[in-house]
Structures are given as structure tokens and as C-alpha cells.
Amino acid sequence: MTTFADLGLSPKLLKALEKTELKAPTPIQEQAIPQILKGRDLMGLAQTGTGKTAAFGLPLLHRLLDLTNPPGPRNIRALILAPTRELSLQIKDNFEIFTKGTHLKVLMVVGGQSLNRQSEALKRGADVLVATPGRLIDLIERGDVSLEKCGYLVLDEADHMLDMGFIHSLRRIAKHIPLKRQTLLFSATMPKDIEEVADTYLRDPVRVQVAPPGKPVERITQGVHFLPNGDKARQLEEYLKKHVGEQALVFCRTKHGSDKLNKILAGWGFRVGAIHGNRSQNQRDKILSEFKAGEVDVLVATDVAARGIDIPTVRHVYNYDMPNVPENYVHRIGRTARAGASGSSISFCSPAEMGELQAIEKVLKKPLPVVGGAPWAADIVAASPKPGQGRGRNGGGGAKPGHGRPQGAAKPAGRPQGKSGARPQGKPGQGKPAVQAPRPGGQSPRRKPANRPS
Template identity: 50%
Template sequence: MSFNNLQLIAPILKALSHEGYTTPTPIQEKSIPVILQKKDLLACAQTGTGKTASFALPLLQLLYGQKQEPSHNPKVLVLVPTRELALQVSESFTAYGRYLPLKQVVIFGGVSQHNQVRALQRSVDVLIATPGRLLDLINQGYPLVEAISYLVLDEADRMLDMGFIHDVKRILARLPQQRQTIFFSATMPPEVQKLSDALLKQPVKIEITPPATTVDKIQQSVYHTEKPNKPALLLHVLQNAGAESTLVFARTKYGADKIAKSLNRSGISAAAIHGNKSQGARQTALGNFKTGKISVLVATDIAARGIDIDGMGYVINYELPNIPETYVHRIGRTGRAGASGIAVSFCDAEEQPYLKDIQKLINKTIPVVKGHPFEPASPQRTESAPSQPAADEKRKQHWKPKKTGHFHNRYKKPGQKTPAMRGDDR
């Protein structure tokens, strides 16, 4: 099938040709006709499957085809969890709508609202926003959502995971009841399913891949090592693979900075991207990564959402995530839109339970790389993890609240926010 078979209008087909797109991905093939029929949609699709075009293309066409007089207020609202993803979606709407007389504005936190407000004072068709900044502006009295006819919730699972659920619900309460709602999520945990049930009216359900499975074309491997040896192991992997455009995941902002500094000292150009970086610094790092000025981008999970770079061959999990679904999101940064990719993970003794959880989730044993210079003295085996009763008892003991009120992320409830998570994208 080609895009010509999806009943898209000539200006959009011309824009797709300009971008070099000829064949829709499975999620695009199934979603575009549903949205053009003005039906609610519930779509479960992995990252990197082309879902932005799945809703951007038909919504641009629906907007263009409306016969009513143009409105000053936006008709389409796209809610996304992070500023990087907001900018990525904005770039897509710009590219696909280059031959249409439609205007879009993107708003997000972390920067002054002045320029965003000035842009909103002109006629706007599409509004792309993170929940925190949008709610701030609504509370200041800006009429941004009263005329919304089409709502998109993109990466709904991450929205809940980052603690945005209450902001999202406050925004939804302001929207017109009569609207078309489009709901995308890479995974479908109970909390996301509950939210979709409340929002959608007789939705068409599309599931391109089972929830939380990994792209088959991604070659996965794990290096067992000791924690102090990880910096040297990272250099070893990067130098031996000769990889360019490598995305390295760290669990913390401090860790991301530390890894990037270590790589630069070793002669490998790298930059870190996370919530404590200014918007300008984050965009500069992303731009340098896309153009090849730096070969390694070190990111935290929240900052990495929205990074969509063609040809990125490597993802390295310097630290395994303590939530197994996050592993799926991470490695989805490579192997985009059906391309092949490589995902490498480092695992120390303390991370063995995380590896076991990941393998259980993806229903696959990740191959172990043996014979490398930084193997631990004694073999690490996921099979030697504590029995379930013993592990449960250990978790109960470990969970004891600290005086600061912070808690270990491994034991947070789904949708519950942590101080570090919540502040990043307001």
C-alpha cells in the first residue's frame, strides 16, 4: 500500500513526497482511515512506528476540509509529556502541512511564556502542549481549549508515569464534550486503560504490537560487569563498535553529566540532556547530535522522549531501568520505523533483579556477551535471584520511608509522581 491509497488530499501527498515518504507504516495504514471517519481511536503502538504521522496527517486534512469560517482559537489540541516530544510533533505538523494554510503553535515549560503567548494571540489551528504549561496559561485566563474539536493524547503511559494525570484531568474538564479523541500509548497498563475508558466514545481499537514487546529487528545483548568498571566498559564498547549516533541512558541527571564528562575526557564527543538543563542547552545538544557534531548523547528517560533520529544505530543502557517497561521505551529509540538497530545493556550485581524483570516482560532471554575485558570475577546469573517470597520480604524491608519523604522508584505506584519527575516539564 502507498499513501495514495489512504484518501489523503493532494497538498498532503505532495508534502509526503517532499519528505521522501511513499509507504505508510502499519500504524499509519490502520489509523489514518479511522481518524478521517471522525471516530475515536485507541491505539497501542511501540515508539518508532510512525505514530505522529498517524494522527497529524488526517487531522490536517480534516481541518483543511472544514467549511466554516476560520476560528481564532485552536481546533486541534495535542497533549504530550515532554518538551522534546512537543517540538518533535510540531516539526511533523510543519512538514506535513507545508502546502496547507494552517497555523500551529507549540507551548511547553522551562522557558519564558512571553513568545508563546504572542504566538497564541494570532490565529491558531493546532496547539501542541505539555500539560503543565497549558494548565498555567488556562488558569491565567487564556481561552485556549474552548473551541477544541480534536484531542490527541500522545504517549499517555508516559504522561501518567511522570505524574501529569491530575493536570490532564483538569484540562479535560475544560474541553467541549463534543469532540473526537485520539489516544496513543506504547503500553496499556490498567491506569491508562481506565483513562481511555473515561475519555473515548465507542473507540476503534488498534494494536500493532502486543504491549511492552520489543522491535524484533533490534539486536539486544547484555554485558555483565561490576559497577566501577562501567566507564571503561562503555569506552570499550564504543571504540570496538565504531558506533556513531549512540544514545546512552543513565538513570539520574547527575549520572548523565558524569558519563558525558568522562567520555569527553577520553576523546569521544558527548553531551548530556536532562531536566536540569536549560531549554537552549537541550536543543543545542540535540542539534549537535543530529548533525553529527557529537557522536554520543547521554540522556535520562524523561529527556529522551521525543528524540527521533533516523539512522541511530546504537542504544546503550549504561544503567538498567528499574521499571521494565522503560527498557522497551529506551531501545525503541533505535530501530525506528522498522529499521534495524542495536541495544546494549550493562548489568552489575545489584541490577540482576531488573534484568530478570525485563526478560520476563519481553518474554525473551537477552544474549550475554562473554569474554570481554570487564567480566566480573564470578559469573552473574539471573537464575540465582532470590525466591519470590524472599524477594518480597526484602522489598518490604527496603521500602521503609526515609525522613526526606522520597522513595525508591522501583516501589512507586503506577502514575505516582516523584519530586524529580514532576518538575521536569512544567
């Protein structure tokens, strides 16, 4: 078995690794670290939770350890760009563990925190700066940081960075970095835009890929539950009650919907918190700390959290709202089954979200197993409001939780009937809904609507 020592890392880094749970390199680390140590530009493609931070962090720090002189006032030697505050914090925390006992200095600058304090921290410079693009540009324009001595550029979660519209920010930042540098790009998916970024900013890169882009890790049990928006909250309650004591992450489409669902679950007695773009950085840090410490069992979030949460104790991911960007599905469910653990993911699909489900299954190249309900018929889908129309109330649903389906929504076709002709699942609040389990070696029978691809 390959060890970190076999990869040629510095003894100081190996000593720091002894105090972590990283005992042997993951596939992405085993392939990427030797190439980065050689000074090669690299494009790494791997799932979330596969150890990408250490894959670029350890060899980068190894190279920086050879530089003993200080970087100089307001100068940095290595820049790591990340799309979200949460991911930036995760990277910084990992780097501080790796650099313990060394002379290397790591700083982080992100939005939502004091600009003046960040400027003050940068006065003496830093060996590694972890940053979100917007805040870094603010500091560059103020003259609070210089990139003229930056010899290393890392673009982490590059696909998400492009999704968030940071391509223009990247262009502005890159102008300040010397052309003679080592550039590393890491991404979970490989859309055409990423290829163009790689062609622009990387020189003769080596490509490292440990899993097909968009393919979730095999340790995650996935499923889809078909139900109206108005039934989602009560169904979520049923799932959460089945796994008491196990941490869950619930994804909503909107900030307003996240707050509403948070209040509903809190009213039902769950230890719950919510994070999204409208929360201050202090609020987001506090809730994440409580989640990590086990003081919160259920975290409700928008996609802002899909790439910045690395909590091995998360066992369940619920897509309360289907993601409107299919690749985000992979990142969402990648918040579970981390560090070698297993996990589960259930996606709630209303009639208006059949299009999103089809797009996700196209990325996955296979259908999701049905664990509840039945696929919506084409006429019901056509009559339903599209995502974003009439949403945001009651945690993202149309009707109040526990009060049946939204007014005017047709009854889903193909639901199993009991002897009395009643639907066995029943309305929320009237008995426990029966949840179908996938058949061994396959999935539950599903009736294919007219517009559903085979």
C-alpha cells in the same frame, strides 16, 4: 501495496508527503488513518518508531483543512498533549512538514521557554497546538488560551504521561474541552491505568494494535553485559571504540550521573553531549541539534529523552543504568532501528540491578542474550546496595572508572577463568576486555542464580 492516496488523504497533504521519506503507510498508519477520517475515537498501540505521529497527524490535518475560517483569538481547534519537550518538538516539526503549503497554523507551548512569548504567539489562535500539560495549564490559568472550540484531543505516549504523574493535569485540562470532540490515544504499552483513561475520555473507541505492547521491534539486536558499577565506564568506552563513526545513545538513571559520565567520555576524547531535566530548553535544543547534525557522536541522557528523540542515524543504545520502570526499556531501545533501519542495544547490569533485569525480561517474556560476564549469584545480589544507594558518583558507578569493582563488592560467580586462573576480561585499563558474542540461534550459556526466574 497500499499508498497514502489509497487512504483518502487530501491532495495537499499528499503533495507535502512527496518531499518526505514517507513513501508508503506503516501498519499503524494504514489501520489508524481510515478510522480517524471517519471521526472515530481511537486507541492506538504500537512501538516507538512505527510512525504514530503521522498516524494521527495526517488524518487530523485532513479534517482541519475543511475549515477555512480562522480559529479566532486565543482559540485552538486541535490539542496534542505530549509528556516531554523533546517529543513535543518532534511532533511540531512533523506537523510543519505536513502543513507546508496549506493555511493551517501549528504552535507549540512547553516549559523552559518564555511564557510571555508563547502568550503572544497564541493571540491569533492556532489550528493545532502541541503542548506539555504543565505549561498548558499555566496558559489556561492566565487566560492566554481557550479550549472551548477544541474539537480534537490527542494523547500521545499516554503511558509515559501517566508515569510522569500527569493524570491530574489531564483531568484539569479535559474540563476545558467540549465533550463533543474526537479523542485519540496512542501508547506503546497498555497498563491498567491506560485502560481507565481510555474508558474515561474516549467514546466507543476503535482499537488498533500492530505489535504486542512492550515487544521491541525485531530489527534491534539486544544483549546484557554483567559487570560491576565501577567497570561500566571503561566497558562503555570499549563498545564505543568498536563502532567509531556510528551514533550512540547512552541512558543513565540520574541527572548527576549523566553529567559525570558526559565529563568522563569527553575527557577520553569522545564527541559527547548530555541532556536531562536540569538542562535549560535552549541547552537541550542545542545538543539535540548537534546530535542530529552529526557534530556529536554520543548523547548521554536520562529517561527524559526516551520518547522524544527521532534520529534515524542512532545505531546503538546503551543502558548504562538499568531502567527502574521495566516498560521504559522498550522506549529506550526504541530510539534505534527507526525508519526501517537496524540497531543494537546493550544493557549493563550490576549486582544491584538484577531485579530490574528480571522485571524487564518479564515484560519481554524472554531472557536477554548475555554478551559479557555472567548473571550475578543470589548472595552477591543480596549483599549489594539497591539502586539509588551510593549511586551518582563517577557517572552512576560506585568506584572510579578503571579502578575495579566498588569496595566490598564480591567477585561475580561463574566467570570464565584462563589457564593461569585469572579472569580473562581483566580490570578496565589493563588490556581489552573480551566480549562474549551470543551463539548463533541462541544465547551465551548463563548460570541461573537461585532467585532468577526461569
